[in-house]
Amino acid sequence: MKFVIAPDSFKGSMTAKEVAEAIAEGISKVFPAAEYELIPMADGGEGTVQSLVDATAGKLLTKEVTGPLAKKVTATYGLLGNGKTAVIEMAEASGIGYVDEQTKDPLKTTTYGTGELIIDALNHGVSSIILGIGGSATNDGGAGMAQAIGVSLLDAANHELSLGGGELNKLHHIDTTQIDKRLANTEILIASDVVNPLVGPNGASAVFGPQKGATPEMVKTLDSNLKHYASIIEQELGKSLAEFPGAGAAGGLGAGLLAFTQSKMAKGIDIVVEYSHLKERAKDADFVFTGEGGIDFQTKFGKTPYGVALATKKTAPNAPVIALAGNVGKKIADLYQKDAIDAIFATVSGAKSLKQAFEDGSKDIAQTAENIARLIAVIPKH
Incomplete structure (x- = not known):
C-alpha cells in the first residue's frame, strides 16, 4: 500500500x-x-521556501540585505535540490514584519533588498528563480528591486531616484544598460494569486496601501506616482503594465519584475506542484x-x-x-x-x-x- x-x-x-x-x-x-x-x-505564501527546500532536499542560504526601511536585515532563501533553482519569499527582505505602527510608510519603504536576494541567487549559479511576493511593506512598483539589479531610474537632471514609492513622480528616464546580464537567461516565476492591476481603484495603492500605513492622501499620491511610473515603462520599454492582472501584487513588485526581468506569473500552488x-x-x-x-x-x-x-x-x-x-x-x-x-x-x-x-x-x-x-x-x- x-x-x-x-x-x-x-x-x-x-x-x-x-x-x-x-x-x-x-x-x-x-x-x-x-x-x-x-x-x-505550500501555496506560494509564507512557508514556500522551507517546503520546497524540504521537498527537494535543498538547502537554506542567508544574506544580509537592505530592508524596507533601508536598514540592514538578514534574509533567508532556498536553493533547491537541483542546484539550479532558487526560491525566494520577498517578505524575507521587504516584508511588513520589518515595520510597525510607528515606522510603516509606503512612501519610503523599498523592495531594494529583494533585488539583492535575486543577485545573490545568481551568484550561486541559479538559472531559475521562484519568487513569492506576498506580505510586502512596500508600494514602490518594484523600483527598489530594479535599482538593485542594475536598472537606473533617473530624474530630469539625470540623477538616480531615492528609494520609495514617493519618488516615482520624478522619474524621467530608465537606463537598463547596466542591468545584470545574467538575468537575460534567468526565468523568474512570480508566485502570486493576486490579480489586482498596478493602478486604479483595484490597484496596489488603493487596495493594499492602507494596510501598509497609507492615509487616503498617500493613496492618491502613490497611485498617481505608479501611473507615471507605468507610463514611462511603456514609453521606454514598450511594456503596458498599468492594467496587467497581478502587476499590483506586493505594492507593484509584480509590475517591476515583469518590466525588468524574464518573468511570468503563476499560481503558487501550481509552481510548488511542478517543482516538488x-x-x-x-x-x-x-x-x-x-x-x-x-x-x-x-x-x-x-x-x-x-x-x-x-x-x-x-x-x-x-x-x-x-x-x-x-x-x-x-x-x-x-x-x-x-x-x-x-x-x-x-x-x-x-x-x-x-x-x-x-x-x-x-x-x-x-x-x-x-x-x-x-x-x-x-x-x-x-
Whole structure:
C-alpha cells in the first residue's frame, strides 16, 4: 500500500515537513510495511521556501540585505535540490514584519533588498528563480528591486531616484544598460494569486496601501506616482503594465519584475506542484493525505489541499484525497467535488486554548491520522 502525504504547514505551529511526518507516524502504526511518499507543500505564501527546500532536499542560504526601511536585515532563501533553482519569499527582505505602527510608510519603504536576494541567487549559479511576493511593506512598483539589479531610474537632471514609492513622480528616464546580464537567461516565476492591476481603484495603492500605513492622501499620491511610473515603462520599454492582472501584487513588485526581468506569473500552488514533482510521485498511490491549519470554502481558491487534490487525481485518479486541518470552517461542502477532496477531518482533540492546540499539534495530527488508518484497515476493498 502506498500513502502520499503532501500537506501545507500549520501556520504558527508546524512546518509542512513536520505535519507530513506526524501524519506518517500515525498511519504507520496501522500500516508499518506501507510505502510512504512525504512531500511538504505550500501555496506560494509564507512557508514556500522551507517546503520546497524540504521537498527537494535543498538547502537554506542567508544574506544580509537592505530592508524596507533601508536598514540592514538578514534574509533567508532556498536553493533547491537541483542546484539550479532558487526560491525566494520577498517578505524575507521587504516584508511588513520589518515595520510597525510607528515606522510603516509606503512612501519610503523599498523592495531594494529583494533585488539583492535575486543577485545573490545568481551568484550561486541559479538559472531559475521562484519568487513569492506576498506580505510586502512596500508600494514602490518594484523600483527598489530594479535599482538593485542594475536598472537606473533617473530624474530630469539625470540623477538616480531615492528609494520609495514617493519618488516615482520624478522619474524621467530608465537606463537598463547596466542591468545584470545574467538575468537575460534567468526565468523568474512570480508566485502570486493576486490579480489586482498596478493602478486604479483595484490597484496596489488603493487596495493594499492602507494596510501598509497609507492615509487616503498617500493613496492618491502613490497611485498617481505608479501611473507615471507605468507610463514611462511603456514609453521606454514598450511594456503596458498599468492594467496587467497581478502587476499590483506586493505594492507593484509584480509590475517591476515583469518590466525588468524574464518573468511570468503563476499560481503558487501550481509552481510548488511542478517543482516538488507531486504528480509523478503520486503515481500508484492508494491514498493521498494533505492538509493545512485551517480549511474552509476559500481553500478552493488556490490553497494547498485543493491544489494537491486536483494534481494527484490526474495521476492517481482512484486514490481518495483526505485533508486534515486544525480548524474546519464554513462551507466545506464546496470542496467535495469530482476529482477533488474526498474527506476532511479536524485534528484538534477536544476544547483547548490556541496555545495548547499548537503545543499538541503533532500528537493530535498523528492520532487523527492513525484513527483514519484504522478505518481504512477495516473497510473491505470493493
